Amino acid sequence: MSLHVYNSLHRTKELFEPLKPGKVGMYVCGVTVYDYCHVGHARVMVVFDIINRWLQQLGYDVNYVRNFTDVDDKIIQRAAERGIGIDVLTNEMIAAFDEDIDSLGCLHPNHEPRATAHMPEMIAMIEALVEQERAYVSDSGDVLYAVRTFDGYGQLSGKNIDDLESGSRVDVDDSKRDPLDFVLWKMAKPGEPAWDSPWGAGRPGWHIECSAMSCSHLGDTFDIHGGGMDLKFPHHENEIAQARAANGGGFARYWLHNGFVNINAEKMSKSLGNFFTIREVTEKYHPEVLRMFMLGTHYRSPLDFSDSALDAARAGLDRLYETARRLHCEMPDVRCLMDDSVTSHLTSHVSRLPPHFVAAMNVDFNTPEALACLFDLSRLLNKGLDAGEDVSALVDQFRAMTSVLGIVQHDVESWFKSGDVDAARIEALIAERSDAKKARDFARADAIRAELAAEGIILEDSPTGTSWKKT
């Protein structure tokens, strides 16, 4: 069974064949670190985390690179507003970013390069473009890329260069030879952070950062380049123009783009102001619920964000945890199987996964279908447990699936008992209620249950005793 991926470059699903057998180089556009990440950013991280995990499951040695853009206009502006240096700001935001993606259960990429640490590579690439006369120094002193010198321009985004010009909403800048030309190197204004270059002190344009960092870590030609849909044009188009020209043809072979997170059918974005940061959401919902929510929709489709959608995701996840808890409590023999999750993403589970699940993931990472398999298995497990059958063979599958998807990765007991609760008191009340039940004093038993319910504590009686959970 082989992996097929949707390649934005050709707008079709294609058989995935890496450049070097057994190895995959993947570059994903990260974030500009001037503020906290919102749910839209979270989606990119989760989507490519799943892709990374699945590639590893298939046995590939994945070199996953995701950058930080740690110098640009917004960063400079924000740092100035706060009266701090840009490095103070970016370090703070990178630390916050790490917390956020850790909470979402995303594995770290192999490399997380910062733009400011790759100036020589960027300058070298720009020099190559200048030498080829594809780049020029404008009247303002900025170095610009002459888009019309690159024949394939528009291939990725399906745009025609002349349509772009006629429909251009860009204000014509006199220093540009062509309105579509974009900045490779921007001259520093007084007081702005700057790096030396053959064209004077300044900073790189956004697009050259990614071209230079990806090639520097993965080579001129590599397998996968990913990012949000909105990056297709102009960012990825510009990256292609820069890198292919500078490298003499090669660059990313498969382009993967994830869909947006919408709110009320509108794209979540900073400019519209309709965004929620990851930390805002995870104050109210467990981060794994956010991950679950994202897994429920194919990565290329739009994803509508709402409280009711998160509630539904949580209810579904709770169901999965309920199964996990039953396995844990009712089958002490399998407890060890349930406890190996922390490192189990590192090993290949493909042989333990049902064919349906593997097939779903192999067709462009179809997580909704993979989740459907998981829910089917969950039901099977519950049924077996209800019937008192030995389900240990299925536990292995359950563990493998959840591990690949990165859900049900938390302690099953604490999942239902998070928050500030007095466990000892609850246990005492449960014991009292059990006595009352034995004495057939159901009025007292129900009163205790109602008292706890008022605090959000739900009791569940089972043949093996009473357990509780926090709603």
Place this chain on the structure above:
RNA sequence: GGCAGGGUGGCUCAGUGGUACGGCGGAGGAUUGCAAAUCCUUUAUUCGCGAGUUCGAUUCUCGCCCCUGCCUCCA
């Protein structure tokens, strides 16, 4: 205007040339002292509208309507 991607049950989300996966929610039942959890059954004569191709289309083709995104920084 150009380009890209969509419209599937109350909500959400997969999928397929032969009447549709899963989740959430609803209804009924089993279980329970009663609940909760779990299980079972049920909840789309139907996949935006019209036409065409076909033995047969939600799935292919064409037209139309509607939605979103990109075309400016944007994950």
